[in-house]
Amino acid sequence: MYKLVQPPLLFESSRPGRATAVLPACDVPERPLDELIPREFLRQEPPPLPELGELDVVRHYTNLSTLNMSIDSNFYPLGSCTMKYNPKRNERMAALPGLWAQHPYQDERTLQGLLAILYDLQEILAEIAGLDAVSLQPxxxxxxxxxxxxxxxxxxRERGESRGQVLxxxxxxxxxxxxxHLSGFEAVTIKSDGRGLVDLADFKAKLSDQSAxxxxxxxxxxxLFDPQIREIADLLHxxxxxxxxxxxxxxxILGIVRPGDMGVDLMHYNPHKTFSGPHGGGGPGAGPIAVREHLAPYLPAPVVARKAEGEYYLDHDRPHSIGRVRSFFGNTGVLFRAYCYIRSQGPAGLKRIAQHAVLNANYLKALVEDVYPVPYDGPCMHEFVASARAFAKERGVRATDIAKRLLDYNVHAPTIYFPLIIPEALMVEPTETESRETLESFAEILRAIAAENPELLHHAPHSTPISRPDEVRAAKQPVLSWK
Ligand SMILES: Cc1ncc(COP(=O)(O)O)c(C=O)c1O
Structure with missing residues (x-):
């Protein structure tokens, strides 16, 4: 069922001559437009903008802003692509004019404060990773x-080795x-075992001189945390x-264990899941990487460096670098938020974040797993994946029906059908900032949905402006502009 109750577009509400404000006539001489803008760039006709009263415009946008769910307005237990709550102080800090009102083409000597923050952030991310060097570009x-x-x-390549596989x-x-695939390797799949961890036998069987x-x-x-990581690292090395x-x-695992200490050689961070950044969505976020010393020469250039006398600069002189992957120094606005978040938490605060994230996920899991079975035993980490397979078999209710129905209860849906190894997966990540009351109320909602009539669930959501769009068509034929 497809239900569409949308407010009219501004263009549709437009009435000729209606204006937001009627200002007094100008009482100073006006300069002709073509003195200000070269004639060839002037439009012949004014742009076809909608004409409306100010209040209509304010109401239009205010109402639109409430149509979507957001972490600031609703519980958002989306696993994997997590929306953590981003404290507002980080937004304020990233908006300080000393940071945002700079231009990347400015002389480096006028960007010393900004470069100092980025340099510091490189050092901090290396420390948290237990690795040696960082690129903030991705x-x-x-x-x-x-x-x-x-x-x-x-x-x-520089070692003269032609390893072609990534496991x-x-x-x-x-x-x-x-x-x-994009970086030119063949992807080789390693199976998971009955515990949801890396199947060591399959890993050993596929590990070879071709494994890069x-x-x-x-x-x-x-x-789940895979305790085999050290053994895997040793076999691989x-x-x-x-x-x-x-x-x-x-x-x-922030502040609890460092990847470098577990044998990791290189890694990426997702600041939107960890350090108060907006989500990358494939582009406008950040995904810094950290590597061991022997891989540092190949990092993207430039990196932020410091001279012996303390001046910061962009080091372009990196002959082994893979080159740039992003213009300038990366998405600095996102990086400043991460920096502010990390500095305001401090080492003890980061550890507390991890502990609370894990505690919240385990508490929620304990509240619902008798109704929504979690296939793999034992405590979870920051998220858990339940399966709606029994509902699907016995009552014809699928994970997608449960996810859609949650919207009627004013809760964002968890991630569904991922990871692929769990049928009818519902992947729930509450994050550390949710209160006990919110977790308990979510558990009650999930239990209530489990008892609802399948017919009601098949057509959910019933309270949103759009009910069940054709997701495949929306992805293949997006209509992104007003015609
Ligand atoms: C496990 C995992 N790897 C990689 C990514 C990709 O990150 P991004 O969405 O920032 O590109 C995500 C998404 O959040 C993820 O959950």
Whole structure:
């Protein structure tokens, strides 16, 4: 069922001659427009803008702004592509004129404060990772993956090794195999075992002199920490391969364990899942990478560096670098937010974030798992994946029906049908900032939905302006402009 109750567009509400304000006539001589703008750039006709009263415009946009769910207005338990609450102080700090009102073409000597922050952030991210060098350039987690694999490819090329394979667990985020493919490697799938962890036997069977990198997500996308990581690192290193950590789930282990200490050679961060950044959505976010010393020469250029006398500069003199992956210094606005978040938490605060994220996920899991079974035993980390397989079999209610119905209860849906190894997956990540009351109320909603009439669920949501759009068509034929 497709229900569409949308407010009219501003163009449709427009009435000729209606204006937002009638100002007094100008009482100083006006200069002709073509004195200000060269004649060839002047329009012949005024642009066809809608004509409306100011109040109509204010109401239009205010109402539109309430149509979407957001972390600031609703509980948002979206696993994997997590929306953490981003404290407002970080927004304020990133908006300080000393930061945003700068231009990347300015002389570096006038950007010393900004470069000092970026330099500091490189050092902090290296410290949290337990690795040696950082690039802030990548603009999203996925681009961080790609950048790190390009670094690995260059490393092997310079060593005269032609390793062509990247090993990836079947529970990995889809961007992992995509990044492997884009960077010229063949993606080889490693099975998960009955515990939801890397199947060590399959890993050993597929590990060879051709293995360049093993891309491991730990905690993995099933929400489990894989304690085999050290053994995996040792086996891989003995074959000359590199261990990559998809660090998207760092929120669960911040300040508790460092990837470098577990044998990781290179990794990316997802600041939107960890450090108060807006989501990359493939572009306008950040996905910094950290690497071990022997991979540092291949990082994208420039990196922010400091001279012995203390001056900061952009180091372009990096002959082994893979080159640029993003213009200028990366998405600085996102990086400043991450910097402010990390500095305002301090080491103890970061550790508390991880502890609370894990506690919240386990509490919620305990509240619902008798109704929504979680296939793998034991405590989870920052998220858990339940399965609606029994509902689907017994009552014809699928994960998508449950997710859609949650919208009627004013809750954003969890991630569904991912990871692929769990049928009818519902991937729930509450994050650390949610209160006990919110978690309990969400659990009650989930239990209530489990008892509802399947017919009601098949047509949910019933309260939103759009009910069930054709998702495939929306993705293939997006209509993004008013015609
Ligand atoms: C495990 C994992 N890896 C990679 C990514 C890709 O990150 P991004 O969406 O920033 O490109 C995500 C998305 O959040 C993720 O959850």
């Amino acid at each position: 603009a999203a987690g996925a681009q961080g993956e790609l950048t790190a694999l390009l670094v690995a490819a260059r490393y092997f 990836i667990p079947d529970s990995a985020h889809g961007t992992n195999p995509a990044s492997a 990198v093993f891309m491991m997500t730990n905690p993995n996308t099933v929400g 003995a074959k000359g391969g590199l261990l990559y950590l998809d660090g998207a789930n760092m929120n669960a």
